Amino acid sequence: MRISLCLYFFLVFSIGLWCQPDTVVIGFGGFESVAISSSDPASNPRSTLDQSGYLPNENAAARFLSQATLGYSLSNIVEVTHTGIEDWIDAQLAMPIGTDLTSIVQGYLDETFSALGTYDGASRYLYWEYSWWQYHMTNDDLLRQRVAMALSEILVISEKSNFGNSAFALADYYDILLRNAFGNYRDILQEVTYHPSMGVYLTYTGNPKTDVSQNRYPDENYAREIMQLFTIGLFELNNDGTRKLDGEGQPIPTYDNDDISEYSKVFTGLTWADGNWFFGGARNDTSYLSDLVMWEEYHEPGVKNLLRGEQIPDRNPVDGNADISDALDNLFNHPNVGPFVSKLLIQRLVTSNPSPAYINRVANVFNDNGSGVRGDMAAVIKAILLDEVANNCNSADDDTFGKLREPFIRYFHINKAFNASTLSGEHKNVMRSIERQFNQKPLSAPSVFNFFQPDYQPIGPIEERNLVAPEFQITDSQTITGWINGLYEWLINEEVVDVWQIYDGEPESNYLDEVSSLDFSPHIIYTNDDEIHILLDRLNLILAQGRITDSTLAIIKNALIQYDNESAEDKELRVKLAIYLIMSSPEYLINR
Template structure:
């Protein structure tokens, strides 16, 4: 049997502690004795006895980590899978305490470890991107920073920068990108948008690295890739949305587009003039350390024209960094961002087809920057775009924690192949992984159709709207 078939046939019940508690239910029958006849000579019947009091309502079903099954189900979403030790230690504790502890953990970083490996290489040798994903697999299997790294993987499938292609030769560039996702995983989405905009990995992947202003004489125009994708795939989508993620419709009952080609053209001018740190705009490798540092603005190459998009106009001759700030503020302020991101995060963690009500509740936490945990603790900074509050809303929503036996048809999702592999390793107590020694993990694209941070295109591993 191939590795893939083994992973696909393993079920959680095969590795969980197989304890089922049988509840013995006893019934007691109450009877009354005595005569029902009237006393002799009374002439009247006694009043009927009062009706019995209604039975008390059933107690609410146990919540949180009250059973091993609930513990496994929650951790199967919030982490890379429950371990036997976690099942034992967390059952009968509070998920609120667990997530607060996860939020307090320091981020796991990758860049320095990659740089150390590069420094130790023999002269003339180089590392490739699989070295980075080996480190990630090790953290996913045995690392302590589980919730944050699970969020890193989810975000990497939303704001996609893939090592497939030329970035395979620059693991330090992708490691810098992962550190951005790790640092911003529990921060604010507006900050994340800015950090990825200035990251060499994203600029390289979406081709706005050393993107020049237009030139009317030669016919050169700014590259439009990032302008398009930051709107379509990272923030607002193609059509206007209600707060619950459903489509807004015009008077003719048709979806309303969020932007036009003119908006793309106007926004593309904003993302001109960015290149790697150094003295030469065109020589992106003039400083070998620049490929893992934030991009800088070269004013001479930034478009000084007026830039109009999404009903906002940036005046001519506005400085480049200021133009980017205005553009990101404008995109982030769009009302679509909350339901758009809420839907994407629910799909990555809980269910492929969330109800509108679920989407709206999570989107509301994104808007308010706040969520109240089951124990009454408020998480989030109270600022729109808070990812800590948004993620907590995703994981603790009533739909996420409902009993699967009574969940509506279609609720849930098929676990992604690479998550199945990691959960398998965690379930069987792999505590000292070394992914570099596992040929199977060097590139799981063929066996699984998926490999971390190596999506086949900017749409991630799945087509838009994919449900499974």
Template sequence: MFLRLFCLVLGLIWGHNVAAYCTSDHIFKSGVESLFPAAPNSPVLNANEASRLLYQATYGAKLNEIRRLQSLGVDNWLTEQMNQPVTLQEPCMQAILANPEQPLYQNSRMESWFLNSAEGPDQLRQRMAFALSEIFVVSDAASLGNEVMGLAKYYDMLTLNAFGNYRDLLEDVTLNTMMGHYLGMFKNAKADPAAGTQPDENYAREILQLFSIGLHQLNMDGTAILDLDDNPIPTYDQSTIENFARVFTGWNYAGCPAWNWTWCNPTEPTVDPYAPMEPFEDYHDTDAKTLLNGVQIPAGQTAYQDLTAALDNIFNHPNVPPFISKQLIQRFVTSNPSPAYVQRVAGVFADNGAGVRGDLAAVMRAILTDDEARNSNHLNDPAYGKLKEPLLRYLNVLRAFEARSPTGRYGNWNPEYGYLQRPLGSPSVFNFFKPGYQLPGPIRDQGLVSPEFQITSETTVISVANEMNEAINRGHHLANHWNDNMPRLQLQRELLLIDNPTALLDHLDLLLFSGQMSPQTRTTGLNLLNDISQESAITRLASLIYVLVLSPDFVVQR
């Protein structure tokens, strides 16, 4: 099977100078209204089916959540998740700022992210925010390296929009100062012939290529529309980029005095550096503009009128439903969804059944309840499934074994060293991996894609295995770990089964593999337990878990 070509593991390297003080006490729940009515006639799930859904929709299965999902059924569980109060990062940042002896570092943001991801009850929302962060990319790896609070608030913005409308999300992303700084819309001025300057084209290019429609015209099933010579048809050209660049002119920090375009900065008492950007009309291009599909914006409009028209133009482009839907399917279910699966979800994006376009709650429900996500017959397809991202694999283990640290904190400060990933820390606007990446060899030869393999190499396979050894064999509740802020696996429950290998492996099969542990992996586990039968119970258990999470059965989500 093509997705089992490599056995990957994830790693953990701890940073220094941690400044965070985020514990479960600081998880902030932003109340939301009950917007998603429960669906009737929820199907009954067996334990393996419930575990499998949790691996698709959350950061990993916990035994009590498997039981709860079984009792609620898929539809009601989705409704409950969408109605959970929102877990945000900003409260952790504010808790740090309240202590004058605690400076604010990106390490603090990492600690907050791990806390919310591992323990936040709104798991589906947290997973959706992470997926959106890999589409609407900003990064601390470039100009935003010192923007700790700004990036935390940007991630919170994605979290709050996770089940809202894509059109609202697109506007919130566009006017966010972090995106403005990252892709050049901040203080982007109209052309000045005397100075020889032109508007920055960066955001205009990326909002089209990466955030909405992509490079080529698509059918609703995500396949390319071809011309008479069987070539893909471009969605836009350089002239389109230049016109959109002129749309995105005249925006600066909110609250700036009208005369202070150049020197307005967050040190002024009236300026909130994280509020949505506001327009300076003198710096906005008011000439007519031609957008996608020849749509015209008349001359003489304000910056916000032009922005509204441009975002509406993008939002209503026929590419948006398949382009966004397919990427979300890839993040949650399978790297190579069938065209029919993409079309079904894209149809919901285009119309949620009540005439609403862009309803992300309806889109997520469609993704996770589709036959291609729920029907176990698809597991027989060798092209089905996805390689788990390194960060997801580590969180899977933390959640499966109810990990917690002695301090209640999460000292996972530099995940990029071991996992090659850091939330809002990708090396470029193209994320850590591209949705269309094809690993050379059998995958590419079959016309398949393998996004997560782009951050896979011989080096990372070894380094991640070493770090996973640290996280499991030296990271359980009986180990003496040097860092009290690191979460420890709580293995008391599993220790009760150590002298019953069959029962223990059945339990771990449910918890880690959703009942998909292969006979080969089970035999390897049994042989290991026999080979080290003279070791202590905790050594045998931790060694078994370590070997299991290195297996292709665990690394590949199916």
């Protein structure tokens, strides 16, 4: 009964909503987790109701994939129209993880050794990027990849740091995020805290206890940032992410400098697993593969006051790991974590300004996945992506809904959408010249505050409504032209990746086989002037889930038909320019 009512209302009221492309998508109408489409057999039999319920049409499937993946192709879109969104998510959750990045890095070292008989000459500094690219171009765990990327922008470390060119430092850290993308947030905090890369990045490896005689006190760096950025944020939050206010209407700070001082005592005594003195550095680049270890004699003894009146007892003997465990539990169980982390994840996946109600729904799942488990990432991700706000047409037509697509994700999308392939099946990309176009690539933020901050407000209508748009923080005249010129390089000049030798003297024949090329062939048959609208419709679906409006498509078409269409090269150029223009358009750049 509710289905038909919904259908009725939808058909009545949806006329003219441009969220409705040529096939009619029915909104969720209160049916959580079920994608509903009308039967419209004439235009799209796949949208027909089947036994498992309504399925998303192609645009709805593409929209979902734009939130749930770093990039996707037409075949992924078709797949989701067949499986439905929830089943697709479930299949992704069940999909085994690929070969870890650390092993891929080791593979390049092995390859170097077998070619040269030595590791000297290995271009180690490339291997982090290579391992990331190889993993992401060859594995189908698209949801895991998207979530790991989101986590890497919350629990930030960066190659713009002091890792001594150790690819393992970055690869092994990213492996935590891939491995735990559907795990538990408490485990992520544990693994991150003990990872040498975080220890180096936020400077608590070799961090000793207080020595008043020397005016020496514990390093406060991690204590501050784990609270401000990784768990609770600066202000007490309601479960819907809004700030609690004191009697005078002011927000309530979650901690003060005394609290920082207390937590800084907790993160003392950790150093390298293979170190032979506490203050030593990394012995070699594989030092990053082992968790930090506790040297009790350097750990601050005594009581530490935690937030919300909790206390670490005066352990005798000193037990630094137990102290850290207590402190992480204390932070993890803070009521802020649910709304704080949920909001950040929603911002990374779906929209810059989630409503309190949306945050509340997701935070509820963070707080309890339904089986009494707190911090269950799989449940949280499902809650974010299956929420009606992520899927329904009301949000898509809301003038404040959406987010600027992250530039790196746009770039990655090109590689997926046009089936980047290599002769060898191995994929390599240093991503350095790509990064220079738009100031983003995995694990390369300028600081622990990420490429952009969650509360960034560009001036103009967003700021005027007191809303935020984090990704605009890296959107300036340089990166705007950089993006458009990057498109020219990648598409029209066909220089889609950066590939360098993995060791000195690697034969060109080796690495040229690993240079990607894009495949435009499925689109080339639609470049004639009278069929070019078909080309644009297809690209609109694959790249922009059908959100490019007719007026923009008309501008693009008008430009394309001024280009020749004689030779095969001409036709391919029309396709490439169509992509170039679509991906330069505001309606593509904003994901909604």
